Amino acid sequence: MTTSPGALADSPVGVTLRNVRKQFGDHVVVDDVSMAVAPGEVVSIIGPSGAGKSTLLRCINLLERPDSGDITVGDVTIHPETGVSPKDLTSLRRTAGMVFQSFNLFPHLTVLRNISIAQERVLGRDRKEADARSRELLARVGLAEKADTYPTRSSGGQQQRIAIARALAMAPKVMLFDEPTSALDPELGLDVLEVMRGLAGEGMTMIVVTHEMHFAQDVSDRIVVMADGRIIEQGPPSQVLTAPSNERTKRFLRAVTDR
Amino acid sequence: MIFVQAVLLGVPMTVLITVLAFALGAVLGVPLALARRAGFAPLQWAARFVIDVLRGIPPVVFLFVIYFGVGTGVIKFSSLQAAVIGLGLIAAGYLAEIYRGGLLAVHKGQFESAAALGMNSWTSMSRIIGPQAFRVALPSATTYAIGLLKDSSIASTITATEILYRATASSRGHGAGLEPFLIAAVVYIALGAPLAWLSRTMDAKMRARVAR
Amino acid sequence: MNEDTLLGGWLAWLPSLLDGLWLSVRVAGASLIIGIPLGLALALLMSAKHKWVRVLAIIVVEVGRGTPALVMLQIVYFGLPSAGITVGSFVAAVVALALTTGAYTSEILRAGLQAVPHGEVEAASALAMNNRDTLRFIVIPQGVRIAIPALLGFAILILQATALTFTIALPELLSRSYSIGSNTFRYLDVLLLAGLLYLIITLPAGWLTGWTERRMARHL
Numbered sequence: 001m002t003t004s005p006g007a008l009a010d011s012p013v014g015v016t017l018r019n020v021r022k023q024f025g026d027h028v029v030v031d032d033v034s035m036a037v038a039p040g041e042v043v044s045i046i047g048p049s050g051a052g053k054s055t056l057l058r059c060i061n062l063l064e065r066p067d068s069g070d071i072t073v074g075d076v077t078i079h080p081e082t083g084v085s086p087k088d089l090t091s092l093r094r095t096a097g098m099v100f101q102s103f104n105l106f107p108h109l110t111v112l113r114n115i116s117i118a119q120e121r122v123l124g125r126d127r128k129e130a131d132a133r134s135r136e137l138l139a140r141v142g143l144a145e146k147a148d149t150y151p152t153r154s155s156g157g158q159q160q161r162i163a164i165a166r167a168l169a170m171a172p173k174v175m176l177f178d179e180p181t182s183a184l185d186p187e188l189g190l191d192v193l194e195v196m197r198g199l200a201g202e203g204m205t206m207i208v209v210t211h212e213m214h215f216a217q218d219v220s221d222r223i224v225v226m227a228d229g230r231i232i233e234q235g236p237p238s239q240v241l242t243a244p245s246n247e248r249t250k251r252f253l254r255a256v257t258d259r
Numbered sequence: 260m261i262f263v264q265a266v267l268l269g270v271p272m273t274v275l276i277t278v279l280a281f282a283l284g285a286v287l288g289v290p291l292a293l294a295r296r297a298g299f300a301p302l303q304w305a306a307r308f309v310i311d312v313l314r315g316i317p318p319v320v321f322l323f324v325i326y327f328g329v330g331t332g333v334i335k336f337s338s339l340q341a342a343v344i345g346l347g348l349i350a351a352g353y354l355a356e357i358y359r360g361g362l363l364a365v366h367k368g369q370f371e372s373a374a375a376l377g378m379n380s381w382t383s384m385s386r387i388i389g390p391q392a393f394r395v396a397l398p399s400a401t402t403y404a405i406g407l408l409k410d411s412s413i414a415s416t417i418t419a420t421e422i423l424y425r426a427t428a429s430s431r432g433h434g435a436g437l438e439p440f441l442i443a444a445v446v447y448i449a450l451g452a453p454l455a456w457l458s459r460t461m462d463a464k465m466r467a468r469v470a471r
Numbered sequence: 472m473n474e475d476t477l478l479g480g481w482l483a484w485l486p487s488l489l490d491g492l493w494l495s496v497r498v499a500g501a502s503l504i505i506g507i508p509l510g511l512a513l514a515l516l517m518s519a520k521h522k523w524v525r526v527l528a529i530i531v532v533e534v535g536r537g538t539p540a541l542v543m544l545q546i547v548y549f550g551l552p553s554a555g556i557t558v559g560s561f562v563a564a565v566v567a568l569a570l571t572t573g574a575y576t577s578e579i580l581r582a583g584l585q586a587v588p589h590g591e592v593e594a595a596s597a598l599a600m601n602n603r604d605t606l607r608f609i610v611i612p613q614g615v616r617i618a619i620p621a622l623l624g625f626a627i628l629i630l631q632a633t634a635l636t637f638t639i640a641l642p643e644l645l646s647r648s649y650s651i652g653s654n655t656f657r658y659l660d661v662l663l664l665a666g667l668l669y670l671i672i673t674l675p676a677g678w679l680t681g682w683t684e685r686r687m688a689r690h691l
Contacts, residue, residue: 063593086601093599104594108613117608118598163594170598315673317631320645320666327652328659409539416541416638423542430549437553440545448537 012205013074013095013173014039020059020069022052029055030066031229037174040203044216044237047226048252053209054178056226060207061096061176062089074173094122097172101179103159105151105166111138112147115166123170130169137165141195157188161195174205181212213256217241225249265429266442269422272339273450276411276421279343281404284350291355296362306355313352319413321345326417342414346407353403361396362388401458405451412447422446481664484651488661491644492668494561495633498643501565503626506572511615513577514584515606528577535574540632543567548639560641568629575625576618583618584610620684627676631669644668 015037022030030052037043045053058064060071066080074095078084084092106114115134119125125133138144141161143154151159160180167175177196181189193215200206200219210216216223216237223240225233225248233246244250294306326341336344365388373383415424422443429439474483516528538546547567551558558566587610595605637646648665652658 061597063596090599090601093597096597098594098597100590100594100597102590104588104590106591106594106609108616118595118600121601121604121608122599166594166598311674311677312670315627315670315677316666317634317645317669319634320662320669323645323649324659324662324666327649328662409537412539412541413635416635423539423545426542427545430545437546437550440542440549444534444538444542444546447539447542448534451537 010171011173012039012203014041014072014205015060015096015174015207016070016072017056017060018070018072020056020066020071022055022059022064022066029229030059033069033226033229033231035224035231037205037207039173039205041221042200042204042206042219043208043222043224044220045207045209045224045226046211046213046216046252047232048255051226052229053226057098057176057178057207057209061093061098063098090122094170095172096174096176097167097170098176098178099160099163099167099180101182103151103156103163103183105159105163107151110148110150111143111154111162114151114162115169118166119169133169134165137168138162140168141165142191155188156184157191160184160188160192164192164195164199168199174207175199177206177208177210179209179211181210181215211256213241213253225252227252262426262429262433262439262442266422266426266439266446269420269425269443270446270450272419272421272424273408273411276339276342276346276414276419277404277408280346280350280411281407283343283347284352284354284407285400287348287351288354288358291351292358292362295355295359310352310355313349314356316349318346318349318410319416321349322413322417338414338417338419341417342411342419346410346414350403350407354400357396357399357403358392360399361392361394364395365391398458398462401454401461405454405458408451408454409447412443477660480655480657480660484648484661484664487647487651488644488664488668491642491647492672494641495630495636495643496672498561498564498568498633498636498641499626499630502568502572502629505565506569506629507576507580507622509569509573510576511580511611513573514581517577517581532574532577535570536578538571540568540571541635541638543571544635544639560636560639563639564633564636564641568632571632572625572629576622579618579621579625580614583616583621584614586617587613617687620680620687623676623680623683627673627680630672630676634669 015035017033017035020030020033021028033052033056035043035056045057047053055064059066059069060073062071062078062080062084065084068081071078071080071092073092076088076091076095078088078092105111106117109117112131112134115137116127116130119130119133120127123130135144135147138147141164143158143161143165146154146158146162151162154162164180180196181192184192189212193212196206196208196215197219208216208220218237220237222234223237224231225240225244225246227248233240233244233249240249241253244253291306291310294302295310297303297306322341322345325345326336326338329336369387369391370383373387378387411421412423414421415427418424426439426443430436433439474480513528513532516524517532519525519528535543544564544567547570548560548563551563551566591609591613592605595609600608633643634645636643637649640646644665648661651661655661
């Protein structure tokens with residue numbers, strides 16, 4: 001699988017979270033988290049289940065609305081407490097692309113239409129232009145032949161790659177990955193991780209919630225460890241994964257590697 | 260206001276028809292549902308056909324057949340009898356399918372473990388399978404009962420003196436007015452509401468009990 | 472053939488009854504064509520942003536579902552003239568049954584729309600698609616498809632309901648059967664034929680519904 005330089009990661013931007021807090025009922029899921037991701041940086045967020053990792057990620061593109069805090073993506077800053085204008089919301093979601101654990105492809109549309117539809121409706125491209133771009137992206141993730149088939153005809157790993165192409169079609173400047181390989185057999189996951197590696201290699205800003213320690217170690221610039229809604233440790237992989245300072249981190253890593 | 264009184268006079272008959280027809284259907288639905296599951300193919304097809312016909316014929320046509328067709332010859336049916344028989348047989352068809360749904364929803368393993376424990380079919384059906392199937396079928400059956408309450412209005416066409424009959428008489432007696440029918444609508448909605456509420460609370464309670 | 476035999480009678484009455492059946496089918500068809508889009512509109516309104524729009528939609532649906540079809544027919548037939556609109560039986564029948572259809576199918580369609588996996592709605596939102604486009608291209612096409620078996624089942628019930636329109640002077644199948652019956656006193660004979668004619672449509676329609684249901688379950 002080849003990745004050619006340039007077009008995909010054009011002028012990536014940074015993401016800043018300030019004092020983000022989110023609770024569901026009585027349960028505080030994200031507890032006053034602040035984090036800054038530089039343009040082109042690849043950050044992996046790891047930690048035990050229920051740590052608030054996915055919720056934090058979903059706050060960035062407002063699939064979850066934080067109860068308090070600020071979020072900056074590129075040069076758009078929003079304060080969810082005081083309300084978010086439709087303009088800012090659209091801008092935010094155009095800048096940040098997201099890939100989901102369960103792919104969430106549209107089963108009633110062909111693979112090509114899956115990738116084209118948002119280009120047409122949101123970016124205003126006409127069908128020819130959108131479809132051409134879609135085919136380009138499909139080729140990049142190695143699935144050009146799947147264009148006119150329906151998503152259910154592809155394996156899980158292929159569907160996830162299609163989902164990545166769909167997100168990339170919007171020319172995002174930061175990519176959010178919510179456990180992209182957790183629903184896949186280890187073998188199928190390898191192809192997806194390859195695509196993600198390629199993306200990182202081109203300089204895309206990436207925030208990845210993952211359980212894949214090898215990927216986190218090889219590709220990330222920084223690892224963020226979350227537990228109980230807080231960041232308990234962060235740093236370069238060499239530090240966090242091999243010589244963590246936090247007790248909780250040590251416990252988590254032991255549990256993960258001892259399996 | 261005389262309209263309200265006149266229309267309300269029909270409530271006892273409406274309730275009577277609904278309750279009797281539902282009871283008849285609930286009872287007759289059982290052999291129909293069991294026949295559907297019997298090992299014997301012709302019996303299964305016959306049961307299936309009977310159910311399809313009962314659910315396919317317009318209820319008013321069925322009531323007409325019983326009241327005007329059958330009930331004027333050798334056998335004479337009163338409008339109440341014809342209404343209960345007609346709506347009851349149709350209810351049997353629908354409830355048989357609801358029972359079937361309930362039985363299908365019971366995990367196959369239950370049948371097998373009951374048999375493995377040495378229970379005969381009667382015991383396993385009544386002690387193990389039945390109660391579970393009942394739990395699944397109850398919401399649909401309650402919904403059907405509410406529908407039956409509304410269908411009882413069809414009995415007005417064969418002169419049963421229920422709510423709609425009274426409303427129609429009221430309307431005719433006072434220059435084809437609209438009000439009695441509006442009142443009738445309100446009464447039907449009011450009668451259906453407690454049943455719907457009952458269905459929702461039962462549904463919620465049963466979910467709570469089964470929740471693991 | 473001698474008209475006094477069962478078959479003879481049937482052959483003699485068939486033309487008139489078939490005319491009546493065709494009228495029933497037209498009433499049912501018109502009611503569904505108007506009522507199902509109405510039901511979709513109500514289903515969407517029930518999730519509207521403004522509270523009062525939601526409340527109004529819920530009231531319309533609960534009244535439409537709580538009122539027996541036969542009562543609805545009388546209300547429309549006697550009600551429209553008092554509002555100054557004079558309509559024939561056909562229009563009154565279609566208006567009443569379309570309202571009933573709208574109320575019932577709104578629940579069916581609402582269930583269908585909610586059955587569309589929420590993850591897909593999230594994906595559309597993440598792609599910056601607005602609510603209208605998400606509904607139009609993602610939720611409604613799949614939701615309606617999911618609802619098709621239940622809508623088919625309901626269509627059968629509406630055809631059965633057309634038999635009630637004889638009460639508002641529509642010369643459809645049951646009405647004609649009854650007049651033949653009262654003329655010949657052979658009620659049972661003619662009503663059996665009427666029942667048969669309804670079944671000729673509703674039985675295959677029922678089998679089609681079951682087949683559609685099974686086919687959709689397989690593709691899930």
